[in-house]
Amino acid sequence: xxxxxxxLSIKGLTKRFGGLTAVDxxxxxxxxxxxxxxxxxxxxxxxxxxxxxxxxxxxxxxRVMFEGNDLIGRAPHEIVSRGLSxxxxxxxxxxxxxxxxxxxxxxxAHEGISSPFRPARGYRAANDRVEHxxxxxxxxxxxxxSAGALSYGDVALLEIALAxxxxxxxxxxxxxxxxxxPSETERTVERIVRLAETTDIILIEHDMEVVFAIAxxxxxxxxxxxxxxxxxxxxxxxxxxxxxxxxxxEDME
Amino acid sequence: xxxxxxxxxxxxxxxxxxGLAPVLLKFFGGLFWINVIAEILIWSLLAASVNLLLGYVxxxxxxxxxxxxxxxxxxxxxxxxxxxxLWPAFFLGIAAATAMAAVAGAIAxxxxxxxxxxxxxxxxxxxxxxxxxAKSITGGDDGLSFSAPPLWKxxxxxxxxxxxxxxxxxxxCAACFTGMAFLIASPLGMRFNAVRDNEQxxxxxxxxxxxTRWIAFVISGLLAGVGxxxxxxxxxxxxxxxxxxxxxGEAVVWAIVGGIGSLLGPLVGTALLILFRELVSGLWENxxxxxxxxxxxxxxxxxxxxxxIFSDLVEGRDRRKADARAALRNLAEAE
Amino acid sequence: xxxxxxxxxxxxxxxxxxxxxxxGLSIIFGLLDIINVAHGDFFMVGTVLALVIAGTTGFWxxxxxxxxxxxxxxxVVERLIIRPTISAASLTIVTTFGLSxxxxxxxxxxxxxxxxxxxxxxxxxxPLFGLEYDVYRLFAAAFAALxxxxxxxxxxxxxxxxxxxxxxxxxxxxxxxxxxxxxxCAFTFGLGTAMALLGGAIAAPITTVEFRTGVDILPVSFMxxxxxxxxxxxxxxxxxxxxxxxxxxxxxxADPTLARITSLAVMCMVLLVKPRGLFAGATx
Numbered sequence: 001x002x003x004x005x006x007x008l009s010i011k012g013l014t015k016r017f018g019g020l021t022a023v024d025x026x027x028x029x030x031x032x033x034x035x036x037x038x039x040x041x042x043x044x045x046x047x048x049x050x051x052x053x054x055x056x057x058x059x060x061x062x063r064v065m066f067e068g069n070d071l072i073g074r075a076p077h078e079i080v081s082r083g084l085s086x087x088x089x090x091x092x093x094x095x096x097x098x099x100x101x102x103x104x105x106x107x108x109a110h111e112g113i114s115s116p117f118r119p120a121r122g123y124r125a126a127n128d129r130v131e132h133x134x135x136x137x138x139x140x141x142x143x144x145x146s147a148g149a150l151s152y153g154d155v156a157l158l159e160i161a162l163a164x165x166x167x168x169x170x171x172x173x174x175x176x177x178x179x180x181x182p183s184e185t186e187r188t189v190e191r192i193v194r195l196a197e198t199t200d201i202i203l204i205e206h207d208m209e210v211v212f213a214i215a216x217x218x219x220x221x222x223x224x225x226x227x228x229x230x231x232x233x234x235x236x237x238x239x240x241x242x243x244x245x246x247x248x249x250e251d252m253e
Numbered sequence: 254x255x256x257x258x259x260x261x262x263x264x265x266x267x268x269x270x271x272g273l274a275p276v277l278l279k280f281f282g283g284l285f286w287i288n289v290i291a292e293i294l295i296w297s298l299l300a301a302s303v304n305l306l307l308g309y310v311x312x313x314x315x316x317x318x319x320x321x322x323x324x325x326x327x328x329x330x331x332x333x334x335x336x337x338x339l340w341p342a343f344f345l346g347i348a349a350a351t352a353m354a355a356v357a358g359a360i361a362x363x364x365x366x367x368x369x370x371x372x373x374x375x376x377x378x379x380x381x382x383x384x385x386x387a388k389s390i391t392g393g394d395d396g397l398s399f400s401a402p403p404l405w406k407x408x409x410x411x412x413x414x415x416x417x418x419x420x421x422x423x424x425x426c427a428a429c430f431t432g433m434a435f436l437i438a439s440p441l442g443m444r445f446n447a448v449r450d451n452e453q454x455x456x457x458x459x460x461x462x463x464x465t466r467w468i469a470f471v472i473s474g475l476l477a478g479v480g481x482x483x484x485x486x487x488x489x490x491x492x493x494x495x496x497x498x499x500x501x502g503e504a505v506v507w508a509i510v511g512g513i514g515s516l517l518g519p520l521v522g523t524a525l526l527i528l529f530r531e532l533v534s535g536l537w538e539n540x541x542x543x544x545x546x547x548x549x550x551x552x553x554x555x556x557x558x559x560x561x562i563f564s565d566l567v568e569g570r571d572r573r574k575a576d577a578r579a580a581l582r583n584l585a586e587a588e
Numbered sequence: 589x590x591x592x593x594x595x596x597x598x599x600x601x602x603x604x605x606x607x608x609x610x611x612g613l614s615i616i617f618g619l620l621d622i623i624n625v626a627h628g629d630f631f632m633v634g635t636v637l638a639l640v641i642a643g644t645t646g647f648w649x650x651x652x653x654x655x656x657x658x659x660x661x662x663x664v665v666e667r668l669i670i671r672p673t674i675s676a677a678s679l680t681i682v683t684t685f686g687l688s689x690x691x692x693x694x695x696x697x698x699x700x701x702x703x704x705x706x707x708x709x710x711x712x713x714x715p716l717f718g719l720e721y722d723v724y725r726l727f728a729a730a731f732a733a734l735x736x737x738x739x740x741x742x743x744x745x746x747x748x749x750x751x752x753x754x755x756x757x758x759x760x761x762x763x764x765x766x767x768x769x770x771x772x773c774a775f776t777f778g779l780g781t782a783m784a785l786l787g788g789a790i791a792a793p794i795t796t797v798e799f800r801t802g803v804d805i806l807p808v809s810f811m812x813x814x815x816x817x818x819x820x821x822x823x824x825x826x827x828x829x830x831x832x833x834x835x836x837x838x839x840x841x842a843d844p845t846l847a848r849i850t851s852l853a854v855m856c857m858v859l860l861v862k863p864r865g866l867f868a869g870a871t872x
Binding site for chain 2: 054056075076077080081085086088092093094095096097101104105106108109110113114115116117118119120121123162163165166
């Protein structure tokens with residue numbers, strides 16, 4: 001695979017927390033134009049991988065190449081402004097603001113708007129984008145509600161909306177449907193699939209049914225290492241993967 | 254929307270009332286109070302600087318007296334040592350305070366929470382002791398007296414005219430609060446709130462949290478500096494004792510009693526406590542006991558301050574309606 | 589040279605007393621997560637009570653009575669004003685600031701504004717490193733050290749002490765284990781207050797007694813807590829002694845204010861470079 005076709009290319013990435021090696025010298029290529037999923041039992045290092053990629057945790061060693069640049073050593077906000085957004089496993093938004101203002105501030109951050117004088121509500125182009133994102137994610141029904149009073153599923157949805165405000169070219173979703181009701185799950189999964197048509201997505205998800213239904217390529221991690229990468233069929237038929245899942249499960253997280 | 258409009262009506266009423274104060278007081282023959290109000294306005298800037306950091310960015314500074322002190326000494330030294338006119342000295346004071354805040358802030362905002370509160374006190378204590386020992390420059394505890402140059406020579410405006418002095422202070426403070434109102438409603442103000450609400454999420458939408466905090470710190474230092482510069486001109490005096498941490502602490506108290514995270518909260522808190530002092534100190538020597546008790550009671554029973562009580566009253570109805578609507582919607586969603 | 593030795597020993601004596609006060613501040617901070625701005629004033633109340641009680645019944649009774657009064661005072665304060673505002677740390681700074689005002693003004697109203705001095709309960713001097721040193725100062729250092737040791741023994745050997753450590757470590761687990769967390773916190777506040785008053789009682793004969801002394805002792809105690817590492821109790825003791833000796837040494841050849849500025853600068857560096865304290869890692 002050449003640099004042209006990869007959305008994200010990880011080389012020799014390692015993270016040690018004291019004596020524990022959470023991510024162990026990993027090499028992964030995530031191809032462009034498809035929906036990638038990362039699976040693995042608890043403690044496999046999936047979230048740590050995302051944290052390393054997005055600069056939230058400093059790497060011990062290794063490189064993370066995104067559009068020809070190494071992301072390692074950069075601050076989270078720099079990485080985000082390069083077009084790589086993520087959602088968090090534990091959902092959280094700006095609880096003291098309305099849903100609309102949550103999205104507005106994300107749009108401002110993306111556009112680099114930080115005037116100390118002009119009224120925030122007076123930016124027409126930004127307002128249009130906010131409206132658009134609200135409609136797009138189905139949050140328009142809650143636009144003026146306080147984000148602190150949302151249901152968990154709506155918070156998860158708002159997180160995705162915040163990530164989208166950044167117009168990301170690569171989107172990392174960490175358990176996006178965790179805590180959602182069945183109907184919310186269905187709608188969110190639909191949205192993710194639709195989103196994947198225009199944006200590269202890497203998804204961490206525990207719901208295997210969802211992963212195998214929508215992912216084009218599945219990356220399996222176990223104990224901080226890359227176990228295998230393949231299509232859903234290949235992964236389903238792999239004995240190593242079955243062993244990891246059905247063998248002695250290790251709950252390290 | 255009605256709540257919003259009511260709030261701005263309140264702000265306008267306060268501004269108009271303060272603007273008319275000299276006329277009214279002159280009419281009722283109580284021009285003594287004009288200096289009390291002037292003092293309230295000056296100190297409210299210090300409280301506002303606390304509010305900007307705590308209420309909008311979520312950082313509790315216990316060292317704002319430092320920037321107040323730099324503003325104060327900038328003016329005093331500018332006039333008494335360099336022989337500057339009033340306006341150059343005024344801007345020298347503000348520049349000194351802002352520059353100090355820029356330097357101290359670059360270090361302080363690397364820390365958060367308790368650590369931030371502590372390092373801000375430490376900075377202010379260091380310069381307090383420096384100012385106390387550098388008696389030849391600062392006058393130490395005794396302070397530095399000077400006579401104020403004219404505000405506008407041609408027009409014959411002098412600060413010794415209490416009405417002129419009041420309007421000078423009033424207009425400067427009005428400008429500061431107007432600036433803050435714009436700031437709060439601006440995209441930068443939203444950034445502040447985002448950093449306060451959820452630092453991690455803020456960085457994940459591309460906000461440089463450190464830089465945002467630093468900007469807030471510098472603006473807050475500027476506000477405190479304007480307060481200090483005004484205070485020096487008002488008293489024709491500067492003293493190291495105003496840089497002690499107790500002064501910073503009082504500003505925190507004023508801001509919280511008035512209401513954190515609201516534009517006029519600091520002004521209301523400052524006014525309340527200074528008026529309380531003026532009224533009770535004549536009657537009871539140990540009135541500070543009452544002040545302490547009052548402060549504790551406000552924090553216990555109105556944690557969002559005096560202004561918080563009012564906005565709860567005003568917003569209460571609107572919010573209850575909105576909440577009911579949201580609940581209904583959620584119910585409909587679930588079915 | 590004599591001056592250097594005298595000031596160094598003075599620093600050591602004062603450092604041990606400050607250590608006792610700072611330990612009180614530190615356990616309150618560690619357990620209740622509040623910055624108690626009135627802690628210095630508790631010390632001040634200790635000096636005043638010691639002077640008053642010593643004047644009527646003698647100093648030794650005061651030394652026993654003052655910390656007990658401190659415990660009672662701490663329990664009352666905790667129940668009345670700390671517990672209702674504990675949910676927001678910025679609020680507790682304000683409540684304790686209000687408390688500080690009340691304490692200072694109450695003392696000024698009853699005891700008077702004039703600084704007073706108190707006669708040392710043990711008179712005389714003994715030779716020490718070639719100079720004649722006050723016996724009481726040495727007693728004060730030894731007694732403060734004894735109290736510090738007793739405090740650490742209390743934490744490690746008694747059930748209540750174990751509970752305090754458990755709540756410090758992990759509040760939720762402590763609750764789950766059935767430890768009465770709220771009451772442990774209340775007692776801790778009382779204990780911390782008692783330590784500040786006890787420090788005041790010990791220091792009363794070697795310092796001026798007036799309503800303002802708390803304002804000076806508070807920053808010093810805070811420095812010890814921060815430089816020692818927030819929550820690191822042994823570090824607090826080490827830092828308190830180190831700072832006081834350092835300040836003593838510097839004041840022997842320079843302005844005492846310079847000594848104070850130096851220790852503040854040290855505190856800055858520690859906060860920035862090793863926010864967990866100078867001794868982080870050493871005691872873990």
